[in-house]
Amino acid sequence: MNFKGTLPTLILQALAEEPSHGYRIAQRIKARSKGVLDFKEGTLYPALHKLENEGLVASYEGVEQGRTRRYYRITKSGKAVLTKDRSEWRELSRAVTLILEEA
Amino acid sequence: MTARFETPLDSWIGRATCDLSLDSAAQVRAEIVEHFESARETAIVAGTNAADADRAALAALGDARAVNCQYRKVLLTSAEAKMLREGNWEARAVCARPWLKTLMQAIPAIPLAVTFVMLSRGEAAGARLPFLASLALFMFLAGPFLPVYTTWRGRVYRAAKWAALIAVFVLAFGADSLKYFWLIASCLWIPIWTEATRMSIRRKLPVAQWPKQLYL
Numbered sequence: 001m002n003f004k005g006t007l008p009t010l011i012l013q014a015l016a017e018e019p020s021h022g023y024r025i026a027q028r029i030k031a032r033s034k035g036v037l038d039f040k041e042g043t044l045y046p047a048l049h050k051l052e053n054e055g056l057v058a059s060y061e062g063v064e065q066g067r068t069r070r071y072y073r074i075t076k077s078g079k080a081v082l083t084k085d086r087s088e089w090r091e092l093s094r095a096v097t098l099i100l101e102e103a
Numbered sequence: 104m105t106a107r108f109e110t111p112l113d114s115w116i117g118r119a120t121c122d123l124s125l126d127s128a129a130q131v132r133a134e135i136v137e138h139f140e141s142a143r144e145t146a147i148v149a150g151t152n153a154a155d156a157d158r159a160a161l162a163a164l165g166d167a168r169a170v171n172c173q174y175r176k177v178l179l180t181s182a183e184a185k186m187l188r189e190g191n192w193e194a195r196a197v198c199a200r201p202w203l204k205t206l207m208q209a210i211p212a213i214p215l216a217v218t219f220v221m222l223s224r225g226e227a228a229g230a231r232l233p234f235l236a237s238l239a240l241f242m243f244l245a246g247p248f249l250p251v252y253t254t255w256r257g258r259v260y261r262a263a264k265w266a267a268l269i270a271v272f273v274l275a276f277g278a279d280s281l282k283y284f285w286l287i288a289s290c291l292w293i294p295i296w297t298e299a300t301r302m303s304i305r306r307k308l309p310v311a312q313w314p315k316q317l318y319l
Contacts, residue, residue, distance in 0.1 A: 070134060
């Protein structure tokens with residue numbers, strides 16, 4: 001399903017649950033949407049860099065199973081943006097549902 | 104001589120990092136290889152054979168050219184990295200030679216002095232051009248010596264610089280400004296290109312990493 005534009009919000013939501021590395025973020029989004037949101041994983045990293053440039057996520061190096069990996073965590077401003085995005089999405093979703101149910 | 108065997112992943116990364124700076128390309132390579140290895144391991148643990156796991160992990164990454172387009176919007180390109188590396192040579196040259204700094208500060212004063220001389224002779228119309236030249240030179244040459252090295256002050260300085268430059272052309276050409284737009288654009292394409300590149304770099308670098316030239 002095409003969910004262009006919502007990937008940054010989904011990444012922020014995944015990171016609000018716990019700091020994570022890129023692969024796990026991608027798997028979490030796919031699993032939580034029960035496979036409906038199937039995106040090309042290469043696009044995840046440019047989105048992560050953009051969020052990092054905007055100060056919404058921060059990255060650090062961590063070790064998992066003996067391998068050094070780059071982890072990302074949500075920042076304070078990232079949490080504020082996520083709260084705003086969440087309420088905007090609910091409003092939009094409610095409006096679209098109203099229209100579609102009328103048809 | 105040893106021939107280097109290029110794997111499909113190498114070639115994917117090569118396309119995804121096209122035109123990126125060396126540092127950005129190394130960063131992309133590290134994160135994509137890490138991602139690919141994780142996807143491959145997961146598939147193998149789930150019972151897929153190694154060749155199929157490789158293919159699936161690569162396919163999951165998507166189109167390398169589309170990814171490259173997105174990377175170029177958020178990571179430094181080779182042209183931007185070059186500008187950061189070499190673009191500050193004027194500032195370094197000025198800092199290394201105090202007489203050059205004095206000269207640069209004095210240059211706008213020369214047309215300003217001419218303006219005053221012309222005004223004292225009653226040539227008000229003729230004084231307009233040296234005055235405008237003085238203003239334009241001041242905006243470009245005085246920038247590095249002004250206290251503009253915070254985000255907001257930098258923004259104000261850049262806005263003032265471009266507003267002054269446009270005003271100079273409008274005042275110099277008067278009603279013919281639009282007619283001579285091609286001349287203005289061809290004279291200004293280097294500063295415009297520099298400004299556009301700096302704007303792109305500002306979006307990509309955290310403020311803490313900005314060199315002085317990005318504030319100007």
